[in-house]
Amino acid sequence: xxxxxxxxxxxxxxxxxxxxxxxxxxxxxxxxxxxxxxxxxxxxxxxxxxxxxxxxxxxxxxxxxxxxxxxxxxxxxxxxxxxxxxxxxxxxxxxxxxxxxxxxxxxxxxxxxxxxxxxxxxxxxxxxxxxxxxxxxxxxxxxxxxxxxxxxxxxxxxxxxxxxxxxxxxxxxxxxxxxxxxxxxxxxxxxxxxxxxxxxxxxxxxxxxxxxxxxxxxxxxxxxxxxxxxxxxxxxxxxxxxxxxxxxxxxxxxxxxxxxxxxxxxxxxxxxxxxxxxxxxxxxxxxxxxxxxxxxxxxxxxxxxxxxxxxxxxxxxxxxxxxxxxxxxxxxxxxxxxxxxxxxxxxxxxxxxxxxxxxxxxxxxxxxxxxxxxxxxxxxxxxxxxxxxxxxxxxxxxxxxxxxxxxxxxxxxxxxxxxxxxxxxxxxxxxxxxxxxxxxxxxxx
Amino acid sequence: xxxxxxxxxxxxxxxxxxxxxxxxxxxxxxxxxxxxxxxxxxxxxxxxxxxxxxxxxxxxxxxxxxxxxxxxxxxxxxxxxxxxxxxxxxxxxxxxxxxxxxxxxxxxxxxxxxxxxxxxxxxxxxxxxxxxxxxxxxxxxxxxxxxxxxxxxxxxxxxxxxxxxxxxxxxxxxxxxxxxxxxxxxxxxxxxxxxxxxxxxxxxxxxxxxxxxxxxxxxxxxxxxxxxxxxxxxxxxxxxxxxxxxxxxxxxxxxxxxxxxxxxxxxxxxxxxxxxxxxxxxxxxxxxxxxxxxxxxxxxxxxxxxxxxxxxxxxxxxxxxxxxxxxxxxxxxxxxxxxxxxxxxxxxxxxxxxxxxx
Numbered sequence: 001x002x003x004x005x006x007x008x009x010x011x012x013x014x015x016x017x018x019x020x021x022x023x024x025x026x027x028x029x030x031x032x033x034x035x036x037x038x039x040x041x042x043x044x045x046x047x048x049x050x051x052x053x054x055x056x057x058x059x060x061x062x063x064x065x066x067x068x069x070x071x072x073x074x075x076x077x078x079x080x081x082x083x084x085x086x087x088x089x090x091x092x093x094x095x096x097x098x099x100x101x102x103x104x105x106x107x108x109x110x111x112x113x114x115x116x117x118x119x120x121x122x123x124x125x126x127x128x129x130x131x132x133x134x135x136x137x138x139x140x141x142x143x144x145x146x147x148x149x150x151x152x153x154x155x156x157x158x159x160x161x162x163x164x165x166x167x168x169x170x171x172x173x174x175x176x177x178x179x180x181x182x183x184x185x186x187x188x189x190x191x192x193x194x195x196x197x198x199x200x201x202x203x204x205x206x207x208x209x210x211x212x213x214x215x216x217x218x219x220x221x222x223x224x225x226x227x228x229x230x231x232x233x234x235x236x237x238x239x240x241x242x243x244x245x246x247x248x249x250x251x252x253x254x255x256x257x258x259x260x261x262x263x264x265x266x267x268x269x270x271x272x273x274x275x276x277x278x279x280x281x282x283x284x285x286x287x288x289x290x291x292x293x294x295x296x297x298x299x300x301x302x303x304x305x306x307x308x309x310x311x312x313x314x315x316x317x318x319x320x321x322x323x324x325x326x327x328x329x330x331x332x333x334x335x336x337x338x339x340x341x342x343x344x345x346x347x348x349x350x351x352x353x354x355x356x357x358x359x360x361x362x363x364x365x366x367x368x369x370x371x372x373x374x375x376x377x378x379x380x381x382x383x384x385x386x387x388x389x390x391x392x393x394x395x396x397x398x399x400x401x402x403x404x405x406x407x408x409x410x411x412x413x414x415x416x417x418x419x420x421x422x423x424x425x426x427x428x429x430x431x432x433x434x435x436x437x438x439x440x441x442x443x444x445x
Numbered sequence: 446x447x448x449x450x451x452x453x454x455x456x457x458x459x460x461x462x463x464x465x466x467x468x469x470x471x472x473x474x475x476x477x478x479x480x481x482x483x484x485x486x487x488x489x490x491x492x493x494x495x496x497x498x499x500x501x502x503x504x505x506x507x508x509x510x511x512x513x514x515x516x517x518x519x520x521x522x523x524x525x526x527x528x529x530x531x532x533x534x535x536x537x538x539x540x541x542x543x544x545x546x547x548x549x550x551x552x553x554x555x556x557x558x559x560x561x562x563x564x565x566x567x568x569x570x571x572x573x574x575x576x577x578x579x580x581x582x583x584x585x586x587x588x589x590x591x592x593x594x595x596x597x598x599x600x601x602x603x604x605x606x607x608x609x610x611x612x613x614x615x616x617x618x619x620x621x622x623x624x625x626x627x628x629x630x631x632x633x634x635x636x637x638x639x640x641x642x643x644x645x646x647x648x649x650x651x652x653x654x655x656x657x658x659x660x661x662x663x664x665x666x667x668x669x670x671x672x673x674x675x676x677x678x679x680x681x682x683x684x685x686x687x688x689x690x691x692x693x694x695x696x697x698x699x700x701x702x703x704x705x706x707x708x709x710x711x712x713x714x715x716x717x718x719x720x721x722x723x724x725x726x727x728x729x730x731x732x733x734x735x736x737x738x739x740x741x742x743x744x745x746x747x748x749x750x751x752x753x754x755x756x757x758x759x760x761x762x763x764x765x766x767x768x769x770x771x772x773x774x775x776x777x778x779x780x781x782x783x784x785x786x787x788x789x790x791x792x793x794x795x796x797x798x799x800x801x802x803x
Contacts, residue, residue, distance in 0.1 A: 133787070134723060136794040138735065147788050151745055154784060158752060158777075165759065192760035193770030198761045207755035214748055383548045 009431055013275070014174060017420040021171055022178045022268050024417070032413055033405040042403020045396045046121065054124040056396045062389025063379040067397040068122040069402050070371045073247070074254070075115030076149070076226055077367070078264045078408075081255030082108020083219035085287075087212045095433075096283060098426040099275035102167075102419070103266060104259050105160035110411035111255075112153045114404055119145075121400060142227045143443065147223040152218045161190075165204060166425040169194035186418065210328060223248045230374070236313030237306065237321075237378040246298045253291040254367035260284050260360035262412060264353070268419055275422050278352050285356040289345040296338050299370075316381045326377045329369050337366010473537035480533045483558075484565050495566025503567075504550065505635050511570040525571025528564070535564055540782075553626065553640045558672060589615035592625070592673040596666045601684040602658050609653045610668040610675070612646050619650025623670060627654045630665040636669060657760045685713070689785050701730025739789055746785030753778045 049056050082105040088119035089097035115138050119142075120129050136143040171179070171188040179187070194200060224244035239362035240246075260281065267276045306314045321330050348355040380389045393401070415421075472478065484491040500509075511519025518524055528535050539560050542550030551560060593611045600606040608627050612620045623646045628638040644652035652668075662682035668675050707724020715721055727733040757774035 079798070133791055135795065136791055138738075138792055143791060147791060150784065150788065151742070154749065154781070155745075158749060160750070165756070182790070190773055192756060192773055193762070194759060195762070197762055200762050203755040203759050207752045210748060210752050214752075218745070262529070 010428055013422075013427055014170065014244070015366070016271060016274070017167075017422050017424050018171060018174060019423065020416045021418070023102055027161050028048065028413075032410065034412045035413065038406035042400045042406070045399035049396050049400070050126070055346055056394060058391050058393045058397060059122075060389060060391070062382070063376060063391035065375050065379060066124070066391055067393045067401045068118045070368065070375055071401055072118035072122075073116050073226060073371045073375070073402070074368050075118070076222065077111075077115075077247070077251035077254045077371075077409065078258045079108040079111035079152075079156065079255065080223070080248075080251040081111075081259035082106070082160070083152075083215045084252050085256060085259060085284075087159070087215045087219075090208070090212045091216075095430050096279055098430055099422045100259065100263055100271065100280055100284075101426070102160075102421055102423045103254075103263050105156065105163075106412055106415045106419075106421075107255070107259060108156045109153070109160050110408050110415070111258075112156055112382055113411065114408045116149050116153060119289060119292045127216070128289045135286070136379075141225065144225045145229060148218075148222045152215075152222040155211065155215050155218050159208075159215050161340065162204065162208045162211060163423055163426065164419055165191060165194050166196065167256065167420045167423065169196070170424055171420065183418070219251075223251045223371070230378075233327060236311065236317045236380050237374070240302060240305070242298060242302060242305075244273060246295075246302060249291060249294050249298055250367060253288070253295050255366045255408065256284060256288050256291060257360040257363040257367070260288065260356060261364065264357050265301075266416070270421065272422060275427060281353050281356045282348070285345050285348050285352070285359070287354070288360065289342065292338065292342055292345065292363065296342075299338075313381050313383075317377055320371060320377045320380060324377075326373060326380075329375050333366045333373060336362050337369060341366070371398045473533045477533050477537035477540065480536055482532045482536075482561050482565060484561055486565060486568055488565065491562050493567045494559070495562035495564070495569075498555065498563040499566050501635075502555065502637055503563065505548070510515070511567065519567045519570040520572075522571045525568050525604040526676065528568050528571075532564060536560060539564065545621065547773060554628070554638050556669060556672065556674070590620070590670075590673060591617075592668055592670050592675050594666065594675040594677045596677040596679050599680045599682065600658055601682040602661055603684050605657045606679065607653055607655050608641070608666055608668070609651055610644075610646075610670075612650045612652065612670055612673075619646070621646055621648055622652065623652075625652040626669040627656070628667040628669065630667060631660065632662070633660075641666075700732035703727065704730050704733075723794045728794065734785050735793060738792055739769055742788055742792065743785065746788070749781045749785075750778055753781060 024311045057066060086097065086101040086104045086108075090101065120126050123129060132140075132146055136146070168187050169191040172184070172191050175184070175187070224247065227243040227247035230238040231240055233239065263276050263280065268275060268342060303318065307318055310318075320326055341362045344359040344362075348359070376391050380391065382388050499507075504513075507513040507517070507519060511524075512521075538553075539550065540550060540552040542548050555563070591611075591613045595609045595611075599607050610627070612623055612625060614620055624643050624678050625646060626643050627641040631637065631639045633639070641656050642654045644654040646652045658679075658681045661681050663678055663680050666677050666679055673712045704727040705724065707726070708722055711722040711724035713721055727735060728734070753774050755779065757771055760771040761773055
């Protein structure tokens with residue numbers, strides 16, 4: 001009896017997790033079409049920017065970072081979901097992680113690719129991105145950035161790919177003719193002849209173990225270096241020693257929120273309710289709350305250390321941020337991005353999933369706004385009395401920004417068609433372990 | 446409509462008055478507190494001398510009429526009145542600058558006399574009626590002394606030259622232990638005096654300053670001591686060397702001789718000032734601290750390759766006999782090696798002009 005129950009759990013798991021690879025609904029096509037249309041519109045806007053130059057953006061001599069760099073920090077931050085959530089949970093052997101690691105790793109790769117593109121979009125002469133490789137000098141934080149992001153992107157791809165091997169083999173073996181020839185080829189080539197032999201398992205676990213450890217310092221280094229771009233300058237607000245830590249925490253924070261949103265969508269669309277349970281939302285919700293409090297504390301520290309000493313530029317910055325024209329953004333971040341989500345998360349027991357989700361959406365919006373607050377107002381503080389900068393994005397920047405979001409969504413959506421979204425073999429292992437425990441317990445009785 | 450404009454104008458005038466008053470109301474610290482203009486406010490000679498200084502140093506920001514910076518509108522009568530009431534505040538601001546407002550200090554560029562000349566001129570811009578000032582009180586430290594400047598006729602950029610100035614008092618005796626200032630009259634965005642340095646006179650009254658010229662040209666060299674001033678000219682040729690050196694951090698001791706691998710052309714700028722060729726340079730030699738970063742990067746990429754090697758072994762296990770099973774890990778290992786090499790090269794190479802590793 002019992003063994004049949006396990007059979008059916010495993011069969012159902014395979015059926016549910018492989019279904020998105022072969023069955024595609026009409027609404028999916030519509031959704032992808034809308035996303036691609038947005039990307040196409042963004043490409044048109046980018047063509048305009050290439051044709052007429054950065055004058056089509058709101059950027060200028062004083063405020064030279066805008067929406068693009070905000071998105072850069074934002075999307076690199078999102079990629080943390082993958083690195084830290086999946087690696088830390090894997091290293092601490094948290095059993096509940098299995099259904100969400102794959103999705104978080106996909107988010108990591110998607111966010112990184114998207115984020116890494118932003119500085120190139122920000123260049124008036126994108127072909128000169130080559131110069132940082134050819135003529136870069138080690139003293140430049142931009143060079144550190146390129147190196148750190150490249151290395152981390154490669155590591156994330158590897159970390160996404162390794163646990164995927166057994167599942168690709170499963171898709172190769174189970175789907176047969178129901179998958180298209182192209183997909184079959186991909187499954188076969190990328191499954192690297194996985195037959196689930198003990199030797200193969202040993203090697204795979206060793207590789208995953210190495211990468212799970214490796215990805216954490218890499219992730220930390222990437223966001224620290226992203227923070228260095230700002231904190232290596234003498235600008236008010238950026239001239240801060242906590243920026244590295246601040247950015248790292250902010251990244252894990254926003255990454256966890258994005259992860260919550262994405263797993264909720266996939267759960268609903270592909271009926272993963274049996275695997276992604278309320279427990280996941282509750283646990284991730286608690287993580288989000290802890291990170292929120294940490295981020296709130298760091299934000300407080302940031303403004304306290306600046307505001308207490310109150311150098312002249314700092315005073316202008318604080319006025320601009322808290323009372324001036326950036327005040328609506330700032331207070332939106334504080335109230336809608338911090339305080340409201342905090343209460344939603346604290347009382348999330350009332351109605352876990354909706355409350356955690358609303359909190360996650362607010363956090364994502366708030367964190368985007370916070371990045372804007374970090375970047376733009378500082379540049380609006382004049383270094384010389386005649387250098388008043390002001391910034392508001394143009395339609396070109398807004399279009400490209402929306403296309404960036406659409407591009408990220410497309411990457412995550414398309415991934416659903418090429419890989420099982422839950423880690424099937426790890427879920428099976430968990431299920432086996434559980435029944436094994438039960439049997440032992442019953443045997444002792 | 447009209448009344449609105451009137452209101453706006455009144456308000457802005459009030460605002461100007463209040464803000465300039467607020468600035469002038471700040472009390473100057475001791476060396477400046479209570480100092481008075483040694484010249485009469487309407488002394489024609491002083492005014493014309495002040496005008497020259499004003500045009501050279503102030504006009505580019507404050508404008509020819511003095512209205513260039515609205516918060517400090519010299520052309521307004523109220524400013525002149527404030528100035529007359531509290532000349533020490535303006536003298537203080539001119540001497541020490543208002544860095545946060547973009548105004549540089551002029552105490553080393555303009556002598557005390559010149560600063561008062563220009564303040565007298567600024568006073569005249571407002572057209573306020575003048576009251577006769579007190580007689581000049583400042584006495585030069587060396588009465589009837591002499592300052593002679595000796596400068597080599599030519600030099601080249603990057604090579605140190607020595608300026609010597611000899612200071613003697615009225616009796617022709619050398620003055621010891623006095624600070625002489627050396628300046629260069631340079632064209633850099635605007636024409637003006639740039640301080641080259643300061644030197645103290647020795648027993649023979651000679652102050653010598655070693656100076657490394659950075660810009661080619663024929664600048665006038667000026668030596669100052671109190672009211673004494675002498676000028677001379679030097680021709681500086683362009684040696685073509687790149688000697689722009691700024692560094693982050695402190696200069697760590699280099700543990701070995703510099704290592705340099707690259708073409709000769711890497712020393713020179715490309716056409717139109719483009720970045721020169723890339724070369725490998727380790728200023729600290731084989732013991733350079735840069736290796737730490739290189740080692741970390743190598744460790745990361747070697748780990749990637751080790752991980753991929755595990756994947757490769759998965760594909761070559763017995764029974765894994767699918768065609769092309771090891772294609773992905775093989776390609777990935779190759780890509781990883783390429784990427785690792787590129788990243789390491791990015792760290793240790795760069796155009797010569799861009800190397801500022803201590």
